Amino acid sequence: MSALLEVDDLRVTFGGTAAVRGISLTVEKGETHCLVGESGCGKSVTSLAVMGLLAKGGKREAARLSFAGDDIRYYDEKQMSRLRGDRMAMIFQEPMTSLNPAYTVGSQMTEVLRRHRGTPRAQAVDRAVELLTRVGITAPGLRLGQFPHQLSGGLRQRVMIAMALMCDPELLIADEPTTALDVTVQAQILRLLAELQKDLGLGILLITHDLGIVARVADRVSVMYAGEVVESAPTAELFRAPRHPYTRGLLSCVPVPGKVKRDEPLGSIPGVVPRIPPGFIGCAFRDRCSFAEAACAGPLPRRNVGPAHEMLCILPEGAGA
């Protein structure tokens, strides 16, 4: 059985910038795979590349890119747009990129169903109301008549989530879906996604920088750094035994409620993600890594360091722990 989504050696460049450098990952039916990593490491570009929505100037290459067994690398725009919003849906990091300011929430939501399924208007409206209610929006009828700019950030985000679910997708790619939301709504939406997953076998690729969310909802976690996956493991394993120095750094700078002191600096990883030119070799984290040595500038091994646990680093197993 092939996975719902299979990405093998995905590469994306923008002119002189290599944004994604050989990423491989899979999402199984009913699985939540979380992608975490520092700002600018290529999480959004990865998801946009999968959806065939790269900005102008972006070039995509992959050894394999398959959805439900079909290789979608050579799909033309027409075939892709038939998939998008239907069997494969996306929640964007910036709600305003997928909400059109000129149309009401209702016409945008029903349009999705009409386009993909030819659903009559009245039925599409019922479906929209049902989903808006499920994401916790009161007075859904009223919201249908409003324009995106009349909604608060959190309401917009919930509308986006409801819109992505209109056609009962098999795969949902969610890019920071709950960052604009307060914690009680966040918990509600994460529970809703888990429910859909159980009912419909929805596969989710979830991009988030919130390690609290990762710990609570992911089956598997891939940690990205500068366009590569540097460590990937089942969730419990990753939190129990993080191996890569970057993963360990990330875990150490999460402010944990009840454990943070005011005015005491938080742990942080010094420096910023470097800009990687095409053809770069070696570990991209080496300028920031306290374990760096000469070998880190050469080609790196991708190794298994535990059950379904792999990392990209020269450190011997168990070192620096």
Add this chain to the structure above:
Amino acid sequence: MSTPAIEVRGLRREFRASQGLFAPPRRVVAVDDVSFSVPAGSVLGVVGESGCGKTTLARMILGLLEPSGGEVLVDGKRLEGMDRRARARLIQPVFQDPFSSLNPRRRVRDIIAMPLVAQGNVTTSEIDRRVAESLERVGLSTEQGTRFPSQLSGGQRQRVAIARALVLRPRIVVCDEPTSALDVSVQAQILNLLAELRRDLGLTYLFISHNLAVVEHVASEVAVMYLGRIVEKRESEALFRDPRHPYTRALLDSVLTPEPGLGVPDVGLGDIMPDPANIPSGCRFHPRCPACFAPCAATTPRITSLEDGLVECHLAG
């Protein structure tokens, strides 16, 4: 007593949303009779549910939105009628959505320079120097300063917004979800930076965030908003140690700590969100409150003063 950096009295804002041709417009009270003051050099954290009025409150304090009632004093001066340039030197925003708050057709360095240029009396070389300084402070390279916002990641764009807010060296910064688009290590850098700036420059922050761990880390006092009202306002340490309002408790219980296997908690607030156009009678939280008792549906709770703050709940009275 020194002048508070921010003081709001009986602040109120209504919106009318049209519901189509024949229905009457819907009246939303986004901020409902809110009063508080923020001492200079301190940080007031504001938390609360999506749509409870945090951004509306912030926009009124910034002078970007006219109140329907009440008044705002910044550094002791009434906002109404203040010169825009003077206001910009005093108080600056960092908004929630770095995508829509940055002009996509301008380069990063020009975006950061905008508030300086608008002052009208700053030399080009001074502008270049201050822009370079701001870029460096937020961890952006000179090369990134020549890019357009669309060529930066979400986190990098938020740094641009912070650099722009700092370029005039304001006294007060209103941060609306300033780190929600950032990953934890950059968030830590930015929070450490904001703390450092506050100490060095004596800045005052109004700090809106849904991340309670972040608010606990930065705020000296925390205001919890619910449907347009501040239902609890306490010294930060006291609020996190001993929350008094049932809504505050639900908020704290919803925090997802990085502990695998615990799943996502159901804190018992139910699935139906409140409707700001249809505010419940009595205590506005009563339909969802796990502690709701006899007087709550009929009688509006009064504000109870505590040693370290205030709370609006019948249980506290």
